[in-house]
Amino acid sequence: MAWPSARLVRLLAVLAIMPTAVWAGFVLTHAKIKPSIAHGPLIAAHGDVACVACHMRTPGTVRQQVQAQVRYVLGMRQTPVDFGYAEVGSEQCLACHARPNERHPIYRFREPRFAKAVEQVDARSCLGCHSEHVPQIVTVEPTLCRACHEDLKVKNDPIDTPHERLVSLKKWDSCLGCHDFHGNHPVSSPTRMAEALPALKIWSYFQGGDDPYGSPKFYEGKVQ
Ligand code: HEC
Ligand code: HEC
């Protein structure tokens, strides 16, 4: 029986991956050479967070993973193998950042009524607005509130330029000047526009500059 050449090529490709998997495993667990492989450094606040807190090992040894991948290539297995490390997801973030007072919990936005909104800003995942190995603390525009608050009206509105007016003027860069997103800072929103944080400070924070909301926070990320 002739060996199908396309299969042979795929099998060789699998064998070529093997050393990479071994190498990646080594690098991810050895502190001294860690920074050389990452896309970019971690954000400063994650200085003490271990690689494996976000990059969880997938089940099985490298040998088992390679065997499973060979079965996949030969058509004896339905799905390919996640080599060594699983994709990073919200579960890893929540292991350190779950908070009972979350103002915008990600699970809420899986409801169908937010389908249009999450096309603009994927609020169903931490990684819709945050990343890692990039300088940015927040990776979306500071005008993100617009995706969900376009119908905003506040009864007995206490602020000097009412919310309805801010919305009609499209002042979407003003919101974060008076409200944080997660509700994790114990400060009350000011009622005068003049007391709001300037949009530039928020933009600069998003780009990796100083945190304008300051300490304390209700909940800090867990330290391992
Ligand atoms: C706070 C969570 C977090 C920590 C800690 C972290 N990473 Fe990542 N890493 C991510 C995320 C999210 C991505 C995917 C985003 C991207 O492609 O840049 C990623 C992507 C990567 C990639 C690219 C993988 C790919 O499939 O594209 C490598 C390599 C990597 N990280 C290595 C490291 C190393 C080494 C460390 C320790 C110094 C580390 N990471 C620590 C979250 C983290
Ligand atoms: C829709 C966008 C969006 C999503 C989704 C999102 N964030 Fe944020 N996050 C922000 C914005 C905007 C800020 C800056 C304002 C603030 O501090 O609330 C921020 C700030 C933070 C901060 C620093 C301030 C604090 O509260 O301690 C942490 C930590 C954080 N996010 C973690 C997470 C985690 C974990 C998830 C997923 C469970 C997540 N975020 C999902 C937009 C988002």
Ligand code: HEC
């Ligand atoms: C993906 C949709 C979505 C986005 C994006 C979003 N919000 Fe919200 N927000 C909501 C929902 C839903 C509620 C809850 C409203 C309710 O319970 O009636 C809410 C509530 C709030 C509240 C009231 C919270 C409370 O405890 O009473 C504030 C303040 C707020 N959002 C500010 C913001 C700001 C500022 C932004 C932009 C940084 C923003 N939101 C972005 C969906 C969103």
Ligand code: HEC
């Ligand atoms: C000058 C400060 C200021 C600005 C700018 C501002 N808000 Fe507010 N906001 C307040 C205050 C004060 C309240 C009422 C007290 C509270 O809920 O903190 C409030 C209340 C809210 C509420 C709760 C409404 C309710 O019925 O409970 C939401 C949602 C909200 N703001 C969203 C926004 C969005 C979105 C923007 C941007 C278009 C924005 N705010 C801009 C100060 C501000």
Ligand code: HEC
């Ligand atoms: C092992 C625990 C741990 C994990 C996992 C983790 N964090 Fe953090 N994070 C921290 C600590 C500790 C801080 C610093 C204290 C604080 O600001 O709460 C922090 C701070 C932050 C900040 C604030 C940065 C700033 O400069 O203001 C953001 C945003 C953030 N984390 C997002 C994430 C996201 C998104 C993920 C998942 C990809 C994640 N974290 C995973 C522990 C963790």
